[in-house]
Structures are given as structure tokens and as C-alpha cells.
Amino acid sequence: MLPYLATALLVLVTAYSAVVSFRRPRDGSAPTWIFPNRTRRSAQITVGICTLAVLLGGAVWLTISARHSIRHSSRFLIPEGYVGWVRVEFQVNGASPMPVEGGEYLFTFPPSGVLRTSSSEEYGWAKDHYFYYSEKGTRMLPATSAGGGGLIWGKINGEETGSQGKRKYEEFFVGTEQQFREQPR
Amino acid sequence: MIPFFLYLAAGVATGFHVYTLLMLAVVGAPVDLLEFVSLAGSLGLLVAAYLSLFKPNAAARLALPASLAIWCFYGPAIARTVGWF
Numbered sequence: 001m002l003p004y005l006a007t008a009l010l011v012l013v014t015a016y017s018a019v020v021s022f023r024r025p026r027d028g029s030a031p032t033w034i035f036p037n038r039t040r041r042s043a044q045i046t047v048g049i050c051t052l053a054v055l056l057g058g059a060v061w062l063t064i065s066a067r068h069s070i071r072h073s074s075r076f077l078i079p080e081g082y083v084g085w086v087r088v089e090f091q092v093n094g095a096s097p098m099p100v101e102g103g104e105y106l107f108t109f110p111p112s113g114v115l116r117t118s119s120s121e122e123y124g125w126a127k128d129h130y131f132y133y134s135e136k137g138t139r140m141l142p143a144t145s146a147g148g149g150g151l152i153w154g155k156i157n158g159e160e161t162g163s164q165g166k167r168k169y170e171e172f173f174v175g176t177e178q179q180f181r182e183q184p185r
Numbered sequence: 186m187i188p189f190f191l192y193l194a195a196g197v198a199t200g201f202h203v204y205t206l207l208m209l210a211v212v213g214a215p216v217d218l219l220e221f222v223s224l225a226g227s228l229g230l231l232v233a234a235y236l237s238l239f240k241p242n243a244a245a246r247l248a249l250p251a252s253l254a255i256w257c258f259y260g261p262a263i264a265r266t267v268g269w270f
Contacts, residue, residue, distance in 0.1 A: 006202045009195035010259060013230065014252040016191060020245035034187055039238040043186055047238060146210075 071124035072100070077108040078141070080134035083175040084113060084183070090168045092116040108133070121157070121168045130174075146177060153180040188241055192234035192248055199255050200227030219258040226254030 020035065031037040039047075078086060086109050089095075095116040098105045105122075109115050130141040130152050144150030155172040173180045203223045210216045229251030237244035 002198065002202050002205075006195070006198040007259060007263065009191070009198050010252060010255055013191055013195040013248060014256070016188070017233075017245040017248035017252060020188070020242060021249050036187070036241055038241060039186060039189065044238050047189065047235075051235075 066124075071122040071126040072103065072105050073126045074105045074107055074128045075101070076128065076130045077106065077133045077138065078113075078130065078174055079109060079111050080132040080139070082109070082111070082113060082132070083179060085171055085173050086113040087115070088170045089114070089116045090119060090121040090170075092118055092167065094118070104129070121170065141174065150177065151175060153177060188237035188244060188248075189234050192230045192237060192244065195252070196227045196230030196234060199230070199259070200224060203227065203258065217258070219261070223255045223258035226251045226257075229254065 023035075076086075088107055095118045098107065098117050098119040100106065105119075107115055107117075128143070130143055131138040132141060133139075141151040142149065143152035151174060153173040153175070155170070157168070157170050159166055159168050161167075173183065175183070203220050207216065207220055207224070230248055233244040233248035233251060236247060
């Protein structure tokens, strides 16, 4: 819907601005509703007040939502050598809650790559850490932007409806950028 | 007020659309430089909307290159969607 609306409005604006830019108004011709000379003072003030209200409302909303979206950092432990998608399913009845270590949620994935927890998903910005784990210890996995040599890609937060009602989940891909781009999804 | 609402609606619709496309980069989608050109054009339309309240002709002269900048992205995208190339 949005692409069609945007394209239609773009066509209108291009045509309208071209006509207004290149037309030569006849001397003494009165302004019309479609080609106004300038807007009334009262309308200018109304637009200014409405703009200010929208900007202020946006700032207040952003401030309030930022205060309510505190998220703990997470430490994701992935089996050594695992390549592929991993998934955390939240609010699963009967599953255990996520343990917290050093102020960080600890997500230890089984070899299947699917982890279920009764804990709720948290929202907001936080620095997460990713590791491969084995009997020998842990090895950090870098999470970078494209071309940075990272091993964590395509993080997705979603919601799906199943037999237990709505369930939130988080997924991301573990592997090289090339493996991420070549993998079937 | 017609030019104001026209430029504002077009600037918001195209800007929000291209912004959502740019946000797909966080899940690994490639970013096109033309998306940034289009986003700059949307910003130009927003400026033109407020300018149109005082100087409609100057606003139109700003809105025209701004909309052409937006077409830099929408033109090839539409052509590819309908299969022209």
C-alpha cells in the first residue's frame, strides 16, 4: 500500500511543481486555490503550532519509551563449531527462566540451536556478547556490520501464534557473512 | 494550503517508505546509494512544504529537483518491478 501511495503522491508533486515552476502567470491574474500567492497569516500560525505540537509529542513519546525499555545485556553461548540459525523462544510454559550472571542474561544453546525459556523478552538497547563454548572453554564471536568479518548476522525479533497462544522469539545466524548470504532460509 | 499538504504528504510517504527499506540493512539486506539520494529528496520536499506557506513559487522550484532526486530511486525500482529491464 505504502509504495503505491508514495509513487502516486510523487507523480502529483512532480507534475504540480513543474507546472508552478514553469508557468507564467498573466498580469493581474488573481491567485486561485490551486496556485495561491501565499497562505493566510492565521494558517501559517496554525501550521507552526501543529508542527511544534507534533515535534514535542514525538520528543515526549521517545523519552517515555526510552525510560521503559531498559534491557539487560545478554551473553549467548553457542556450541563450538555451530553454523546456522539459532532461536530463543520466550514465555514457554514449563521451561526454566533465564539465569543472570554478572548482570547479564545467560543464553546457553543446546546442540539443536533452539532454546526455550519461561522468561519474557526485554526490549531496548544493550550490548550483547556471543561465544562458542566447549569443554575447553569459551571463544568470543565478533558481531560486526557487513564486511567487518563478524560471525553474527540477521538478528530478528518476532512473534508467532502456536498451540500455547502467542509466543515471542529471537533468531540470529551464526557463521561467516558469506555463509549467511548463501544459506537457504 | 494545497501545496503545503501535497509536499508534506509526498515527503512523509516517500521518506518513510525508503527509511523502512534502509532499515532492512540490519537483517543483511544490501544498501543502495540511491536510497540515500531519495531520502535527501524527501527532506527537500518537507522543506518545500513549509516554504510554500510563504513563497509558493520558490517552494515549487525546490520541490521539483527534490522530487527528481526521489525519482532516482523510484524510477529504476518501478522499471525493475514491472520488468522493463
